[in-house]
Amino acid sequence: MEKKKVTKIGVLTSGGDSPGMNAAVRAVVRTGIYHGLEVYGIKRGYAGMVENDIERMDSKSVANIIQRGGTILKTARCLEFKEPAGRQKAYDNLRKLKIDGLVIIGGDGSFKGAQKFSEEFDIPCIGLPGTIDKDIAGSDVTIGFDTAVNTAVEAIDKIRDTMDAHDRLFIVEVMGRDAGYIALHSGIATGAENIMIPENETDVEALIDSLNEKEKRKKLVNLIVVAEGDKFGGAEEIAKVIRKRIPTADTRVCILGHIQRGGSPSCSDRLIASHMGYYAVESLMVGRHNVMVGVINNKIHYTPLEKAVKQKQKIGQEWMKIVKILAS
Ligand code: F6P
Numbered sequence: 001m002e003k004k005k006v007t008k009i010g011v012l013t014s015g016g017d018s019p020g021m022n023a024a025v026r027a028v029v030r031t032g033i034y035h036g037l038e039v040y041g042i043k044r045g046y047a048g049m050v051e052n053d054i055e056r057m058d059s060k061s062v063a064n065i066i067q068r069g070g071t072i073l074k075t076a077r078c079l080e081f082k083e084p085a086g087r088q089k090a091y092d093n094l095r096k097l098k099i100d101g102l103v104i105i106g107g108d109g110s111f112k113g114a115q116k117f118s119e120e121f122d123i124p125c126i127g128l129p130g131t132i133d134k135d136i137a138g139s140d141v142t143i144g145f146d147t148a149v150n151t152a153v154e155a156i157d158k159i160r161d162t163m164d165a166h167d168r169l170f171i172v173e174v175m176g177r178d179a180g181y182i183a184l185h186s187g188i189a190t191g192a193e194n195i196m197i198p199e200n201e202t203d204v205e206a207l208i209d210s211l212n213e214k215e216k217r218k219k220l221v222n223l224i225v226v227a228e229g230d231k232f233g234g235a236e237e238i239a240k241v242i243r244k245r246i247p248t249a250d251t252r253v254c255i256l257g258h259i260q261r262g263g264s265p266s267c268s269d270r271l272i273a274s275h276m277g278y279y280a281v282e283s284l285m286v287g288r289h290n291v292m293v294g295v296i297n298n299k300i301h302y303t304p305l306e307k308a309v310k311q312k313q314k315i316g317q318e319w320m321k322i323v324k325i326l327a328s
Contacts, residue, residue, distance in 0.1 A: 001017075004100065006037065006100050006101035006118040006284045006285060006322070006323070007037060007098070008037060008038040008040065008097065008098050008100055008101070009028075009038070009039055009040070009098060009099065009101040009102065009103060009281070009284060010039075010040045010041075010042045010094065010097075010099045010101070010102050010228055011025055011029065011032075011036055011039065011042065011102070011103045011105070012041075012043075012046070012048060012073060012102070012103075012104055013025065013058075013073045013074070013075045013106060014045030014077075014078075014104060014105070014106035014107075014109075014110035015045070015075065015109050015110045015130075015131065016077045016107065016131060016132070016261060017070055017071050017130075017144075017261060018070040018132045018142070018143045018144025018147075018148070018261065019123075019132075019143075019257070019261070019262070019264065019265035019266070020074075020143040020266075020269035020270060020272065020273040021070070021071040021105055021130050021144070021273070022062075022066065022069075022070070022071055022072055022101070022265075022273075023066045023269070023270045023273035023274055023281075024105050024128055024130060024143055024273035024276060024277040025071065025073060025105070025277070026062035026066055026089050026168070026274070027064060027273060027274045027275075027276070027278050027280075028105075028281055029041075029058075029059070029061065029062045030059055030275060030282055031039060031181055031280075031282070032066065032281050033058065033059055035281060035285055036175065037281070039056070039057045040055065040057060040097060040099055041054070041055050041056075041057045041061070041072075041073050041299050042052050042054050042073065043073055044053070044073075044074045044075060044078075045074075045075050045076045045110070045142055045282075046081035046086075046110075046113055047078040047080070047307045048073075048093065049081070049090035050078060050081055050086050050090045051093075051095060051151070051324075052093040053054060054099075055111040056232050058293060060078070062106075063075070066270055066274075067265070068264065069147075069261075069262045069264055070262065071077055071105075075106075076316065077109070077181070078113075078272070079115050081117075082113070083126055084120075085106070087116065087121075087223075088302040089118070089216070091120075091121045091123070092140045093168040095247070099123070101112070101123065101124050101125075101126075101129065102123055102125045102126070103125075103127075103277075103280045103286040104125055104126070104127050104128070105127075105128045105131050105143070105259065107129070107130075107133065107135070107136065107142075108131075108308065108312075110127070111292060111305055111309045113125055115290070116308055118136065120290075121288075124287075124289035126280040126283050126284055126285060126289070126290075126292070127291070127292035127293070127308060128273075128276045128277065128293055129133060129141075129142040129143060129292060129293075129294060129308075130142065130144060130273075131143075131144060131145070132145055132149075132182065132260060133176055133178070133179040133181060133182065133183065134179065134180060134181040135176075135312055135313055136294070136308055136312075136313060137181035137308055137312075137313055138218045138292050138294040138303030139292070139294025139295055139300065139301065139302065139303070139305065140165070140294070140295055140297070141268075141272050141294075141295050142272075143265075143269055143272055144265070144269055145181065145182070146261040146265075146268040147263060147265045147269045148182055148261065149185045149186050149189075150201040150266055151256075151259060151263055152174045152186035152256060152260055153189050155172075155254075155256055155259065155317070156186055156192075156225065157190060159172060159223075159254055160190060160191075160223065163221055163252070164221050166222040167221055167224075167250065168220070168221065168249075168251045168252055169220070169221075169224070169250060169251045169252070169253070170223050170224070170251075170253075170254065170326050171221070171224045171226060171228070171238055171239050171240065171245075171251070171254075172223065172224070172225050172235065172253075172254050172256065173226050173227075173228055173254070173255040173256065174186055174225060174227060174256050175226060175228055175256070175257070175260045176228055176229055177196065177198070178198055178312075179197075179199070179227070179231040179312070179313070180193055180195075180196075180197020180199050180200075180227040180229075180280065180315055181200065181313075181315070182227065182260065183196065183225050184194055184197055184315060184323075186225060186324070187223075187225035187323065188326070190223065190225070191223070191326070191327070192221045192223045192224065192225040192327065193214070193223055193224065193322070193327040194207055194210070194223075194224050194323075194327065195224075195226075195271075195320075195323050196224065196225070196226040196232065197227045197230060197315065198227055198229035198230055198231060199314070199315045200324075202230055202231055202238075204241055207224075207238075207242075208241070208242070208245050208246065211249065212244055212246065213315075215246065215248065215249065216218060221251075222246050222249075225246040235255055236253060236255075239253045245291035245320065270292065272295065274293075275295070275300070276293045278301035279293045279300050280293050283302065287300070288303060288308075291304055291305060292304075292305055
């Protein structure tokens, strides 16, 4: 069966925002206009679709945003869209405007919604991986990760100055509820002695042993980078154990939090977002529907939405070996 030609498209940002989402919106809007499409901005993710908060966009509406963090379309996590009645309302609103294609910029939760929606209704959906967590199968990169991890590195470098001055042990918690990429990359880049991530069981006994061994050889400055989703419970929990078991260590905690989600996107995130935004519209034009646009080995790669939501990127164990060797 021949696929219908797409003429009016909607773009939305959903889930946690990430630096570079604006650059992606800009690319979608301007590529759409280049192809003679009408482009609509859907506000607050799926909530705007359900509540008919949708606006026509032109080239000017995305001027001067490529360098801005956050998202001009705003974002939300929408419970109503998880229900069939909510999705029906969203579809009816799109039909009123004759929108016949969607670009969804978000993480895997957002893609789950898109996948369900595309199964139920005849509106093709294209996903763009926009998340600081870099935890989406089908892409080596996600929009926002590079900026977020560099924000973490910059902050940890500053912490290192003061911890070194005081001979302290610092536990820095970075974002990543289900994924340890920010912790792994920022930890390696800042020379962390230990890195704890949700993908691995945290071996507290091994951690205490290694800290004791370091203390014996008067290595008092120790940096532990932990992802917020680490199974042991995050920085505060680890600090409690260390304070109890190694009371001589001068232990401090810093939780970086949402600072990692904001800020001007890095050059790399702007490029990724522009590239992916362009190919999202191309995909709708050529009938390559219900896929996520990703990048693998520096080349654009398309993954069916259903696969992008079912699989996670995996952290290779080799990385953990490297951490141990470099931290000795
Ligand atoms: O966007 C991903 C993420 O930053 C996770 O790393 C983090 O756990 C979560 O979002 C925080 O979400 P919220 O801003 O809703 O608290």
